[in-house]
Amino acid sequence: MFCLKTKELKVNKSFSSSFAMMFLIFTGCGEGNQNTTTVDCESPKAQAGEDQTSLLGEAVTLDGLSSEWCSSRQDEGEYHWSFVAIPADSAVTEQSLSDNKSSTASAPKFLPDVSGEYLLSLVIELEEYSSDVDYVVVSVEAGGNAPVASCGGDDGFYSGEIGSVVTLDGTESSDTDGTIRTYDWFLTPPACSSEAMLLNAQSAEPSFVPDCGGIYVASLQVSDGGLWSEQELCTVEVASDNGMPVANAGQSKVLSNCVDSEIELNGYASYDPDGDPLSFQWTVVEVPNGSPETLDISSLTSIDPVFTYSDYGNYIFELQVSDGVESSAPDVVSIDIGSPENNTPPSADAGELITVDLKVNCDSALYGSGCAPCPATDVVLNGTGSEDVDADSLSFMWSALGHDLEIGNPSSSMADLTLPSRNLSSPSQVISESYSFELEVSDCNSENSDTSQVTVSYTCRRAQ
Known part of the structure; x- marks a missing residue:
C-alpha cells in the first residue's frame, strides 16, 4: 500500500522558460518506522539532495549519496543526472558534469556559467529497474563586483596594415568574483567606406582585416554571467598613402x-x-x-x-x-x-597723480601791471591700469569730485580734461589749484573705484 504525496516546485524567471511543476512522490503508508524500511531491487530510490545556493564562479557539488537500492545489487546501480531547466543565457549540458551515468556519480560537480536557478533531476538506474525522479534546485548568485574589461594592445593602441589580419586581445579582462563568461566586441571603422567585420566577436581574441587606412575603434564589454563590465575602448591605427587629417577643437x-x-x-x-x-x-x-x-x-x-x-x-x-x-x-x-x-571683482586704477606747471611771461609795457592769460591746457586721465582677473569686459565712468570741470569721454578708460585759463595780475604771482577725480570700474557683477588728482600751478614771471 502506498500513499500519494505531492511536492510543488516553483521555478522563477531565470530559467529559459517559466513554469511550475508538480511532482508525485509515492511513499509507504504503514504504521511502522519508515526510516527502517528495506528498499527492494524493483524500487530503487533516488535522492537528489537538498536545494543549494552558490556564488557564480564556484563549482557546485551535487549530493545523491542518500539514494538507495537493494544491497544485493549494490555495485550495479547508476546515477543518471540531467539538467531539466537552466537560465536563459546558460550553455551548461550534461557534459558539464564531472561524472554521470555511473556507479560513482553520487556527487558530481559542475561550474555554473551564469547566475540564476538550475533545476536538475536524478534517476537511479538498476539495469531493468528505474527509480522515480527526484529534483534539486541550485540557485546561483552573482558576486558583488562587476568584471573589468581590457581590450589589450599597447595601453589600448594597436597598429595594422591594409589587408593584414589584426587580432584584438581581451584575455586580460578580469573578474574578482569568478570567471569571464561572455565577451562582446564591437568595431567602428573609419570614414573610408570600410566593410571590415570582426570575426569571432564573442570570443576573447577576435580579428578583422582592415580594408582602408584610418583609425578603427573597438569596444569591449565582458560579463561573468551575472554582471557586465563598463565599456573599454581601444584603437587600431592603419596606415595608408592618404595623410590622416588632424582635428583641432580650439583652446579650452x-x-x-x-x-x-x-x-x-x-x-x-x-x-x-x-x-x-x-x-x-x-x-x-x-x-x-x-x-x-x-x-x-x-x-x-x-x-x-x-x-x-x-x-x-x-x-x-x-x-x-x-x-x-x-x-x-x-x-x-x-x-x-x-x-x-x-566672480572676482575688477581692480580700478585711476593712474598716477598729474602735476601741470604753467608759466607765462609778464610784459609791463604791453599789459601794464598784469600778465598775459595762462591758456587752457588739456590733460588725459588714464585708467588703463584697471584690470579683471576673470578677463571680463569692463565698464568705466569718470566723475569730478568737488568741482565742475567738464570731463570728455567719461565712459572711456582714457578721459580728456581741459584745465581752465587763468589771468595773473602781477609778476611773481602763483596760483595753485588741485582737482580730484574718481574712476569707477565694473564688470557684470561688481565694481571697484579709485581716485586721482590733477595739480596745476599758474606762474607769471617778468620777461627778461
Missing part, C-alpha cells in the same frame, strides 16, 4: 558668468596634410545639467558652431574631421563657465 577656456550667452567654438586650426577639403563633426560630450542632446547649438557639422549656455559649469565638446578617406583622431575642448559666486 575658463570664462566668468559675464561672458555673452552665445559662445562660438573654433575648429579653424584643423588641417589635412594633403590639403584635402575637410568635413567637420562635433559631438556634445557633457553639459552641466541635463543630457548633451538638450544643448542649444547652431550646427554639429560647421567649422565654428555657436552654442547657447543656460547653466554655469563645464561644457565639453569633441571634434573629428574627415577628408573623405580617413577620419582624424578626436580632439576635445572644454568651456568652463563660472558662477556669479566665483
Whole structure:
C-alpha cells in the first residue's frame, strides 16, 4: 500500500522558460518506522539532495549519496543526472558534469556559467529497474563586483596594415568574483567606406582585416554571467598613402558668468596634410545639467558652431574631421563657465597723480601791471591700469569730485580734461589749484573705484 504525496516546485524567471511543476512522490503508508524500511531491487530510490545556493564562479557539488537500492545489487546501480531547466543565457549540458551515468556519480560537480536557478533531476538506474525522479534546485548568485574589461594592445593602441589580419586581445579582462563568461566586441571603422567585420566577436581574441587606412575603434564589454563590465575602448591605427587629417577643437577656456550667452567654438586650426577639403563633426560630450542632446547649438557639422549656455559649469565638446578617406583622431575642448559666486571683482586704477606747471611771461609795457592769460591746457586721465582677473569686459565712468570741470569721454578708460585759463595780475604771482577725480570700474557683477588728482600751478614771471 502506498500513499500519494505531492511536492510543488516553483521555478522563477531565470530559467529559459517559466513554469511550475508538480511532482508525485509515492511513499509507504504503514504504521511502522519508515526510516527502517528495506528498499527492494524493483524500487530503487533516488535522492537528489537538498536545494543549494552558490556564488557564480564556484563549482557546485551535487549530493545523491542518500539514494538507495537493494544491497544485493549494490555495485550495479547508476546515477543518471540531467539538467531539466537552466537560465536563459546558460550553455551548461550534461557534459558539464564531472561524472554521470555511473556507479560513482553520487556527487558530481559542475561550474555554473551564469547566475540564476538550475533545476536538475536524478534517476537511479538498476539495469531493468528505474527509480522515480527526484529534483534539486541550485540557485546561483552573482558576486558583488562587476568584471573589468581590457581590450589589450599597447595601453589600448594597436597598429595594422591594409589587408593584414589584426587580432584584438581581451584575455586580460578580469573578474574578482569568478570567471569571464561572455565577451562582446564591437568595431567602428573609419570614414573610408570600410566593410571590415570582426570575426569571432564573442570570443576573447577576435580579428578583422582592415580594408582602408584610418583609425578603427573597438569596444569591449565582458560579463561573468551575472554582471557586465563598463565599456573599454581601444584603437587600431592603419596606415595608408592618404595623410590622416588632424582635428583641432580650439583652446579650452575658463570664462566668468559675464561672458555673452552665445559662445562660438573654433575648429579653424584643423588641417589635412594633403590639403584635402575637410568635413567637420562635433559631438556634445557633457553639459552641466541635463543630457548633451538638450544643448542649444547652431550646427554639429560647421567649422565654428555657436552654442547657447543656460547653466554655469563645464561644457565639453569633441571634434573629428574627415577628408573623405580617413577620419582624424578626436580632439576635445572644454568651456568652463563660472558662477556669479566665483566672480572676482575688477581692480580700478585711476593712474598716477598729474602735476601741470604753467608759466607765462609778464610784459609791463604791453599789459601794464598784469600778465598775459595762462591758456587752457588739456590733460588725459588714464585708467588703463584697471584690470579683471576673470578677463571680463569692463565698464568705466569718470566723475569730478568737488568741482565742475567738464570731463570728455567719461565712459572711456582714457578721459580728456581741459584745465581752465587763468589771468595773473602781477609778476611773481602763483596760483595753485588741485582737482580730484574718481574712476569707477565694473564688470557684470561688481565694481571697484579709485581716485586721482590733477595739480596745476599758474606762474607769471617778468620777461627778461
